[in-house]
Amino acid sequence: MDIHAYMQTLGQRARAASRAVARADTGLKNKALATIAAALRRDEAKLLAANAEDVATARANGLEPAMIDRLTLSTKTIATMAEGVEQVAALPDPVGEISDLKFRPSGIQVGKMRVPLGVIGIIYEARPNVTVDAAALCLKSGNACILRGGSEAIRSNRAIAACVQEGLAAAGLPADAVQVVDTTDRAAVGELITMREYVDVIVPRGGKGLIARLLAESRVPMIQHLDGNCHVYVDDKADPEKALKIVENAKTQRYGTCNTAESLLIARAIAPTLLPRLAAMLQGKGVEIRGCAETAALVPNTVPASDEDYATEFLAPIIAVKVVAGLDEAMDHIARYSSGHTEAIVTEDYTRALTFLREVDSASVMVNASTRFADGFEYGLGAEIGISTDKIHARGPVGLEGLTSQKWVVLGTGQVRA
Amino acid sequence: MDIHAYMQTLGQRARAASRAVARADTGLKNKALATIAAALRRDEAKLLAANAEDVATARANGLEPAMIDRLTLSTKTIATMAEGVEQVAALPDPVGEISDLKFRPSGIQVGKMRVPLGVIGIIYEARPNVTVDAAALCLKSGNACILRGGSEAIRSNRAIAACVQEGLAAAGLPADAVQVVDTTDRAAVGELITMREYVDVIVPRGGKGLIARLLAESRVPMIQHLDGNCHVYVDDKADPEKALKIVENAKTQRYGTCNTAESLLIARAIAPTLLPRLAAMLQGKGVEIRGCAETAALVPNTVPASDEDYATEFLAPIIAVKVVAGLDEAMDHIARYSSGHTEAIVTEDYTRALTFLREVDSASVMVNASTRFADGFEYGLGAEIGISTDKIHARGPVGLEGLTSQKWVVLGTGQVRA
16 A cells, blocks of 8 residues: 555645635534434444454454543443534534724724634544544534544444444535544554645644654644643641642542642741641652652651652652742642643632642642643533643643634725725 | 854853843933944044945955945945934833733743844845844843944944944943854855854745755754845726725836746736726836736737746836736735745735735735835834844844844742642
């Protein structure tokens, strides 16, 4: 198989299909989505059979258990996938929305119209549910897409693609609006991320290693997500009970998510009374404390923290702790070590809250709330295709709106420029 | 000189300075801008002397007259530069604006805050006025910047930089907030466009060749502007008088600007009566008509149009003309040949106007108005740093808002995720 030629063909087809998807009205797109959801439910047995083959091969190839977990479909996960598609159908259509339409002194009216990006390339691991989510979000936002999931899921993805195709056909939308890359050759990824002519944006969903590699090689703009090294700063004006609740939730509700807190900063003035309580709560849940010398003096069983610990996304029951002089040192520390994902301050001080909100340069900045809220559903986006730690285009949770752009529209009655 | 080390130092300093610029309040930024404007006026003689040396060297090196023109300063251009800085000072400050702050079912309030991008690298030709414009726009939008102008303007840029430094000092802002690359070594550009760690976005201002090269080599996101191959489509439901006025203005008001029309599409049903009038008007102003066979049958002295003519930004008194069946063929032609800058339809038909607005995928889409309106001042942005033909982040004229991004802000009172 000539991968270059194959991917070029996919690209050309996606570009051609993108115009039809872009002009499809809300009713048609929702009809396609409803049909996809129904097909997924109806084809449950087929999906499970295809998936079982994928899982068997993956096991035989010694894929690690966590990856097998994410690859495996069940009656429940298929139902969740179908519901997810219906939820996307229920979201407001962002396409065509006109805002800020104002008259100018020349007599023209100028505004902005929200429009699809065009063709979106999505690169992800062997997680069949992402195939469904991504297809639904791209379709609703009026984009054509090329989906490249991990090769271990190829049979599952083919079965899902058949359901998606049924939906597109039912709505009279072009089959090429959603294309699943049907090769396990890794060269396909290299092609996808360099086809500037056919792909408008790449959304990678996967581990840090994958994204760092794509970033180095991509010639297409990327909505990227690197680490989630999130901080909670407990100010000396914090309400101790709120601090306990927020640190507990931010660190221990789930260890493996990108919005989990990895570092705790605490003001020197409150550390002697509050840090031992915070640490006891965390240690009581099995969390290892890696701290500075001041932390060690206040907390038994503190492991000395290295500089690297402060820069690490542990994704595990470990937290880096540092006693700081106050807000300024906390913000300096965050500026130095944060990955720009999510940071929270716990304080009752009005000015410090506003300063933190204004000056901390991360995708989500919070006052008196758990970092775990940094999520498309919690923010009201309805669904998310990823969380961007980049500053350009989309920042933080990316929903339908992040898959669109705005063009200028000018309404005139014959005006010309003077 | 070790260019790599030099540029790394500039990058580190810009990054460090960017935090102070980001948190500077509106009053401070305006004070810096007012001081810069006053210094430019006061230093007129110095600026003219430095510029005269640049111009003499450029002439001796045989720089082409159009470039010498853009390099040359005068009492008038210096006054215009100072006024431009004052206009930027008068614009509303985009930084810190919070929008869409809404309560969520969890009890948190979620909204978006407009924030600077961080460090902006601007690469441009030997045009000293761009040094001033770019510094003013970056400063007002809370960004640090690294400015790399054409080497022929280096003495002028140094003199301007001294005025900018005076403004920064007067407002207590760090000197590194605006850095002018002080080397004529072209390797500096290669360094600037690959310093991902220190530069958040590159804005290239210059010819197509420059931008294409940067695009191929840049590792930093770019707000890019390629061709302006703009179309006017005259529908068979057009008001002929509006069509004449708009085509005249769009093509002939200025030949060398990116929002000038380069192609005229006209519906077959109206071509026999209207195209001869349009062509006579254009030819009367010395515009060469390059047309399809149907055009040639209606218009004397038509030069046969090649496929390449339809794809060309002439920037000259030449227009490519094509007779089309109607709206659909016009939109197909635009989708194939347009550079995505600006397209206009002339029609009195409601549905066709809406269809054109919705379906044409360009940065600016207009009904019954001249393409020449695609401009930051005409759109009310106050000033522009460029016009983006890209779809990601910023599209069309880019003003202060295009130099910012939005982060999420969460206001809680102790909420944690369930």
